[in-house]
Amino acid sequence: MKNLVWLLAVVLTACSSVKKIESLKPEPDDAAPLIYDTEPSFLNMPVEISIQDIENQINKTLNGVIYEDKDITDDDIKLTVWKQAPIQLRSEGGKMKVILPLKAKIFYRYGTSKLGIDLYDTREFDLNGVVSLLSEVNLLNWKLQTKTRISDLDWKESPSMTIGSKVVSITYLVDPAIKYFKGKIEKNIDDAIKKTVDFKPQVLDALAKMSEPSLASETYQSWVRFTPIEVYATDATIGKSTLVMDMGVKCKIETLVGAKPKSLFNRDAVVLKAVKSVPHAVNAKVIAVSTYADAEAIITKNFAGQEFASGSRKVKVEQVKLWHKSGKIVVALTLSGSLNGDIYLSGFPAYNAQTKEIYFDNLDYVLDTKSTLIKAANWLASGTILKKMQQACRYSIAPNLEEGKKQLQRYTSNYSVMPGVFVNGTMNDVVFDKIQVNNKAILAFLEVSGKVTVKVDGFK
Template sequence: MKTILHITSLLVFFIISSCSSTQKITALKPEPDDAKPLVYETTTSFIKIPILIKLKDIENQTNKTLNGLIYEDNNIEDDDIEMKVWKLAPIAIENLNGKIKTVLPLKAFIKYRIGTDKLGVSLYNTREFNLNGVVTLISDVSLSNWKLNTATELKSLDWNETPTTTVFGKTVPITYLINPTVRLFRSKIERNIDEAIAKSMDFKPNVLEALEKICTPFQMNEAYETWLRVVPIELYTTDAKFKKETITMDMGLKCTMETLIGHKPATKFDKNKIVLKPVMQMPERITTNIAAVSSYQDASKIITKNFSGQEFGAGTKKVTVQNVALWHKNGKMVIALDLLGSLNGTIYLTGYPQYNEATKEVYFDQLDYALDTKSKLTKTANWLAQGYVLRKIQENCRYSIRPNLDEGKQSMMKYLKNYSPMPGVFVNGTIDDIQFQKIQLTNKAIIAFIKVNGDVNVTVDGIQ
């Protein structure tokens, strides 16, 4: 009987000993915070908007605007002439030493009378002429109040035939009589040309529509609801200049670019507040920011892989990490490690996310056990609470965001390769290497904010 009791006691001792070699921990879980969606405003940026206006577009629009009868004088009593002038054929426009040369083919109906009115008796000889001719006009170009303005001067009027009449049986040229009447309608033609060009070249609606498209928030990452919003501040423009068969001017949008996480934000574009300011030149480069978004789920998977096949401990007491989970609390990152080995259960670490520019990795500074976890480890597994074990674990609590940076860059590049938000408007540009700025946490993801230098051209090419 004593022998049986002795053997039973030894079995109980060994069972207790074997059970006590694998300890369990049930540390208090730090519950995640509701980190509100964030708004991050970047420094001031410039978007260069070169305006290229082809003379062919001006020609087309002017021909649409100026048609049919362009001058009419039905009173023959004041100067013995009645005249009607029509545009005969399409207007031709070209560059002449930095000015607009307009060639206007026209036809004229002219009624001219010769005679006298004496003692109440009218003795008149009235003749009618149908003439063809060409008017050449030269225009200076300027930019004012969103419009391409011209100051036009009629330089010449060449008739295709010399008008003549018969007086007392003789053929008499009357060009010397008709050409002075040009003074009567030259100002009318000049004004018509200026008004037609001004009307067709009011590019304010085109520019504002393009800006509205640019300033409408667009989604950079659908999964994590990342939006980029351009907020205009001022719009600048340089003087209009001729470059071969185009008129060029540079416009530049001074703005901020905000990265927002969450639902689609409202636009901050108000066309009534956009003022055009003249400047000598535009900045060549732009600075903007993009967001490299890493979900806690994706980051957890990567860090879990880092722990694969590794043991942590002291002496014969070792654990392996089976799974990693991340979330946010009080501005810190919580890292939950599911352990198996000499200690079973879940332990919690906290630290501040940081970024290593050289390796493009996110790591966690001031990493330590959560308060309740540390207390439990001190009592049950002090070997795991020791600093060198924590340092070994910390080495694996890191992950590269290089894929996220590349994804963010590619998201931007989609809008910089001849992207056309509307007919006649094209967006092109380049992006240099990206530079890290800061990390912020949301309830969904870790957001790494990246500064990007580059250039963006929004070209308005083709007037509809």
């Protein structure tokens, strides 16, 4: 009788108590740093610079005396040449035409020297004229390089003087002297352009500013980080009113979740490479990085308020944990209700392009979990409940993608990266490429295409 009472008590206790399940936990892979493969993006940035801006800068640089010959004894001429009025730049036949108004003060010596006695007289003249030069343009070591040659010299007046019984044109005497200052003027023009149009500081300053990680979504704490690797540039060409040069940036673009990441920009490591052509379309490969902690928080919210039932037996998911195991993601669900304890699912991370969600393909109970459930809670092992759970084991990266796209669009809507430099363009929809996983995060690789132009307006 005593044994019967004891047995009945055990049965009643067992019937009234909640079952506790203990499955063998699949241990995560060994810890390692967050390292992932990245494919570089390529941003095309055709740069336009107003010829008027270059003209303004040359006029600031080139002033005053541009040639001086103080020795009158070698050729009987001493002269000083000044820039008389602002230099003008024009486009002509694919070259840059330089119009240089100048004035010259000329001392002409005539006479002879006999028996050691100088019998010379010197006359002083002022001439006004315009020198026309043509410049071939190319880019070398970040700087605009020109090869300038004088094409024409037009004196506005042609004074003359009487020597003995002859009337001598002063321009006739001066023009041969051009060979002495011709090269000097050409060099001064080239040096002024080289000094004025040095792209390196402007380009690197712009890239440094663009490389500062930018908050894409405050809600999801996602950041866009742009890291340039190389810069490509074609030779500059002269348009009707602009100097045009195709530039391209090889870079890495990431979308990171969590605290603000550090900028990886290293201005000393950026290399400028000369190329014959640059594709006009932008091809940006964006990496959306979701740490397991962030994904866990989102999926745990998905399970909030849900019950998974079979008859009178019900369970709730209280907490979700994720980790990487042999190329798969383990989803640990902490249950309460008719069954307490942790169960483990595993599957391959995948991307749904329609819903823009990360989900887990072929999600199933881990082998030991399934065996345990069949023995202790066969109702929970059924495929119906597993499918319902699978629906909640997903999280959307649409807000991150949309915010990331908006952020990129902000960079392409007359965005001023620095005074006088404006970026414009268009961005197409984000296209999924692939997913990678490691022991710290799920990485979605995406592609964004479009067009970008950079205009320099008011070159500093």
